[in-house]
Amino acid sequence: MLAVAPPLLAGALATAAGARRTAAGERPGTDAAPAAWPGLTAPAGIAALAAGHHLWTVGEFTAPAIVLGLSVIPPMVVREVLAAADQRRRAERLAASEARLRHLVGDDRPPAGAAPVDRAGLVRALDRRTGGALLVVDLHGADEAAVPDGPVQAEVVHRLRSGAGPHDLVARLTDTEFAVLTDLGPVLAYALGTRLLGALAEPYPRAGGASRLRASVGLAETTGGEPEDVLRQADLARRRAVQLGRDRVEWYDAYLEEQLVRRLDLERELPGAVARGELDLVYQPVLALADRLPVGTEALLRWRSPALGTVLPEELLPVAADLDLLGELGRWVLDRACRQLADWSEGGRELWMAVNVTARELAAPDFVARTATALAAYDVPPERLVVEVAEPAVAAELSTVVAQLRRLPIDLLKVGPHLVGPGADGQRPLIDVVANLGDRLGLEVVVEGLESDAQVAGARRAGCHYGQGFALARPAPAERVEAWFEEFPSTPR
Template identity: 50%
Template sequence: MAGAGGCAVAAARLLRLTAGDGRDRRVRRRRAAVLLTVAAAVVGATVAVLPLAPAFHRAEVAAVGLGAATLGYALGLLLLPGHSRLTPRTRWRRGVDILGLGAALLFAGWVLVPPGPVPPVVRAVTVAGAVVLAGLLVGALDRHYPGTARCRLGVAAVLLGLADLVVLLAYRAPAVALLTAVPLLVGGALLTAAGMTRAAAGDPAVPTGPSPAWPRVTAPAAVATVAAAGHLAFVGGFTPTAVLLGLAVIPPLVAREFISITDQRRWAGRLAAREAYFRTLVAGGRDLVLVLDDELRVRWLSAAGERWFGLRQEAVCGRPLADLLHPDDAPGVLTRLAGRPGNAAAPLPGDAVAPLLVARMRTGDGGWRETESTVSDQRTVPEVAAVVLHVRDVGDRRRPERGRPRGAATDPLTGLSTRRELLRVLDERGGTPGALLLLDVHGLGPARDAAGPDPLLAATARRLRDVVGPRDLVARLSGEEFAVVTDAGPVPAYALGERLLAALTEPCPVPTGMARLRVGVGLTELAATSPQDAVRQADLARRRAVQLGRNRVEWYDACLEEELVRRLDLERELPGAADRGELDLVYQPVLALADRRPAGIEALLRWRSPVLGTVLPAEFLPVAEDLGLLGELGRWVLDRACRQLADWSVGGRELWLAVNVTLAELLAPDLVPRVAAVLAGHGVPAERLVLEIAESRLGADLPTVVARLAGLRSLGVRTALDSFRAEHASLAQLRRLPIDLLKVQPRPVDPDEDARPLIDVVVGLGERLGVTVVMAELESEPDVARATRAGCRYGQGFALARPATAERVEAYFAEFPTTSR
């Protein structure tokens, strides 16, 4: 009666949550409340009628009530939030958790029943209850929706109480033993009502990281261990069935441990990538970033401290901020920073609101630099707990303002024009033809106004004046940026850029030795554009020159902005492309030239981006290299290619499959064991895999390349040298490389050179060295005929077969009963 009363109270609380009209947006939650109310009523009714039922039928009555309540609770829980939003990866992880806990509960229920014949209803409840309870308990560990988790935990308690009644009644246990089910029934029903109340109120999702894995691994092991110990203590040995059930607990635990390790590596990789990304942003900036603790001591400073201010990390960290500030400016700055958290830059009483902290800061050589600082007080954020200063050098901007009338047009350190003067001259020119050159001079040190101009800066300004014409304007825009405005046409302006480049890159004597500057020049024509547009266009060309390695002159054209936007789009979309299923492989057959039958196939990577369309490797692989994603893409390609090769091998086709690897992948120390693991995982013979490395990518690290190729060959994997040009320079190192296949280009670099003799030499040398020669890029039948006459056995190219998807290649294979060896 106590259990029935508790269920009645819970049902009444749930019934109040079902109120509302059809227009209520929470109709799913109201339906869930109705189903949970019905289930609670069924439980209460089942418990209430047990005393009225015949003693020998009470176990069956309780089992029927248990089944009906389970159905009602299951339908109600499926309507609560959190279930439909599970990703496939999460569903797989949860399935493994349920399998592990279910096996442990089934083992416990199997071995803890009293010895002797077991009633069928007990066996049925044991098997079904283990699965249901495992699913509810695993779902209750979800921290994103606390209300739903409480409902699942409450339902698990109620169903466990009913299962307890079924077992006790089946074994005709004393009446006092039935009271053990009362706490489970009452507590579970009330907990279900409390969780449904929270879920009906909205139960907002809690943004958390990955939930802890230890309960999912520890709970099944603990349940199985306790059950086994109890059985050994009170019963004795195990039956074969019990042993099998106990062993069934182990595979899910192993799988869950593997999933946990994979999740931890994935989260660690994401964290490391984000940290590296933000470190790169901070390290490349010109602003100095200072992190201060509660006592306003320097905890960390960015790389700009040593680059622009001459402040070294070990000399500054741990020192009070006051030691870096001018004695006249330190009191005001420290007073503002000592304010209450969240208002560190608040003005002093009676002061006007000042968004910036203005102060003179000490440099590494003992001088002072005029700075402006923005303050971000993060002392209330536990993960940061610091004050962050973003310090900007404003000395170059303020010196002309102090020493000259407002609007001065000359830089005081170099005597060149200023940015303001440059914009004024460009504005006055209107649509007059001419050109603007923007120069990035890398290697200039910070200006030292206390000891006069830096000698390297003065030499740079002098060389600029010596090269330009008398009517050309030379301006200094910032510390390392200069500009030249000339009336010359496009071609003479480009020649002027080359002369400027040659003059500025000449070694320059300085007190410490000889300095070498690296210069990037951007050039744009002056037409009917505004001064701001002209500077922007020249700056884009300058950026391109810097990206390409400096010491070059780059034109601006309309495609430059498109390429820059395209590059930014690629950098934004490429990370995570493999996880989103956007990568694909196409396959190009390699045919035997004698009978035109397929002997091998090459896997070619494609990126099917929903935003950018199909992107070829030549475009996105350089971006992937800059982003550090080549390893991830290489692992995906190798795994997918070997999986496809394993599928094709089922039909008895003995094809070899070639996969391209970059030099970075080849030099990776884990390449050989990783390839061995992939081959073993897919059951692919090692001799069926060919790894190709482009000849142009070998570089200077040839000994390491030779060692890595030898390691692959020791596994049985064949290696190939791709894009081998039939030229005399490439033949010298062919003997040093442990390769099995040689993919030769049919045409030499020099169009005037005859390719036939060189191809004959390569094929003959390949036969002497035991290397199989494959003629690549056969685009026409004359190319195929030339390769055949040279004695080449295999060929690849559009004239033989075009790259296609796996399905089309399978249809192509169907035309050939067997394959060439």
């Protein structure tokens, strides 16, 4: 006991001192691993000496002695397991420190001529990634049709690698789609996408002169999703960037996915809608404000899709424009509106029919000819057809339609209800100014969107002759509008 007590006491004091220093935040001053031989040889040597002394003094081992002798083995095993785990953690810290140092000095960049990984390699990298973001880059030729050739693609890869970080992974998905996998957070990943857009927009030297590319970047976070899900999300964000005009970066979110899925459904279902008989027109009467008698109607397009429900023009027309279906839809609307106007005119009622036309349709070379054909087919007087073009659409392509606008008679000026309200700083309502300008130019002013009697009164007080809106009459199918007409006398306007 006298021999064993001092080492036990010294060990307890040393353990307590070490625990106190560790609790205070002190760490070892070196990353070197401690020597392993004392921990292995000392317990075994002490156990062997104790066993020999026991045999010399007692001559045999009792059961309690054997148990006590064997009890030294489990602590030794546990200690070695803990030591191995500590060594593994130490090695991981060292590796992380080394990687961080390499990142700072930039000595682990991929070789300049290294090829980007393919989609399978990107999926494997995504499977190992626990944070960061994925950027999907879509390239478009400046003429909307050119596809980057081999040298340009090689330059694209070089610019992507130059703009990305040393640990970012560059992948080629198709001839025109690339991806960059980064460990940056959302804000820095968006900044990276913006830098890549700028780099990719620079001219590409090639035989016969430089060429330019337009790029769209979709971003998705890599946390909390399977690799294919992350790829799909980044690709949906890329599609959104393309739809919004390209040369931009878009983040993925759940609402974005709903919009894009809806858009894809529209693109899938719209072709053939005319042939399937899914289009319909509703008509909103235009009234004379003085006596509230009908003078005309506006034909409003509706797509009654069995799969998607009723689709309104503001959602339908952009899709039709992208699918190059505006001409087909416009011809159908014009034919159906002229036929309906002819039916209403048989009873002696003289109304006008307004059809909405986009600037692209108005600029089509055959617009005047096919309009004249539709009028002649149903024996509709040309003065009874109003071609309505929204001003923002005309302004966007003014140079392409100005010649036709000079040839076509402009009789009506349609304005929104926001002009009817009181002017700023007590000034008179803007509708007064517009009505006065229309009178000087010989144009009749139609105020649309009138939803209250006060707005109707304001438009009439300003001198506007015509109006339409829920306060006057709601859009309805042809049968209901015709029944509503029966309540009013037929008066030429």
